[in-house]
Amino acid sequence: MKISCPTCDETKMLKMIKSTKEISVRNDKITVEVEYYQCIACGEEFLVPQPENDPFVKAYRKYRQKHMLLQPEEIKAFRRKYKLTQGELADLLGLGGATLSRYETGKIQDESHDTLLRLVLNPENLQGLITASPGILSEEKKLKILNVMKESEEPRIDMLERFVIRNFSDYPADELSGFKRFDRDKFLNAILYFCSGDGESKTKLNKLLFYADFQHFKEYTNSITGAQYARVPFGPAPNGYDLYYSILVQRGSIRAEEVEYPGFASHKTGFTGEKYVAREVPDLNIFSPGELRILATVKERFKGFSAKEISGCSHLEKGYTETSTGKIISYAYAKYLKL
Ligand SMILES: [Zn+2]
Structure with missing residues (x-):
């Protein structure tokens, strides 16, 4: 990827700077490492536009880690393992579909929602929840989930x-x-x-x-x-x-x-x-x-x-x-x- 200064289009006189930044997440101060470019020609400072470079994304990840909350990819991986749509999982947990979608794309989840999500990561709890919530999943889907559980019994x-x-x-x-x-x-x-x-x-x-x-x-x-x-x-x-x-x-x-x-x-x-x-x-x-x-x-x-x-x-x-x-x-x- 060719990097250029967003202000003056300079491509050669760019200096990468590594430093730290303190970001406040839910009243918690999280320090993250940040990398950004400084343009020697015009003085502009800019981030390389990649999501993993976003200091807020980094701070959120660190916050989740510190407070033992699931990371977005863990939620997604769990849902995909059982081939549940966002809507289906949200209905099973009694969350709004939009809420779950936001968690998967990076919003920090409420602690109570995180507890719920962690509970259903346990196959026995998931099975119990499915049994206790008739009508949310089709019979075909239930069968598929049972099969996935069986396969991962090892x-x-x-x-x-x-x-x-x-x-x-x-x-x-x-x-x-x-x-x-x-x-x-x-x-x-x-x-x-x-x-x-x-x-x-x-x-x-x-x-x-x-x-x-x-x-x-x-x-x-x-x-x-x-x-x-x-x-x-x-x-x-x-x-x-x-x-x-x-x-x-x-x-x-x-x-x-x-x-x-x-x-x-x-x-x-x-x-x-x-x-x-x-x-x-x-x-x-x-x-x-x-x-x-x-x-x-x-x-x-x-x-x-x-x-x-x-x-x-x-x-x-x-x-x-x-x-x-x-x-x-x-x-x-x-x-x-x-x-
Ligand atoms: Zn510049």
């Missing part, structure tokens, strides 16, 4: 997963974890490995993980995944597994299917249980050759076993019989493992 699941890992897996590397800290990647990929193809019932998956970790401990004195196993009625199971598996289902790593198990002689109707099918290819590169061999051995050893059959095997393990219900099974029992 980070929330990550947060939940971190919470679960912190609460169920933040234990020392001792004989209850096979002298290893919980390894989230190995735990996940062992699950994907066992559940690849037709999948595995939850009960059987629990036992496969138990046998793999305990067998590895027996041979190498540490576990593969660092998981703790608790004694539960159907045999040993990773501690806190239900919550962990449901997170993997939610984030799409595995798929849950309901399965019917045939009845036994005494229970003619049978019962239903859950089966998990891997939806991602396991990353086997993260396992050592010894770990891989043991994972494969365990998978092969129990191939064709029903959940009931593998439960039966695990019930005979000394680690299971000598641990009380709900308690963690010590890897010290791994030496008695009958694999």
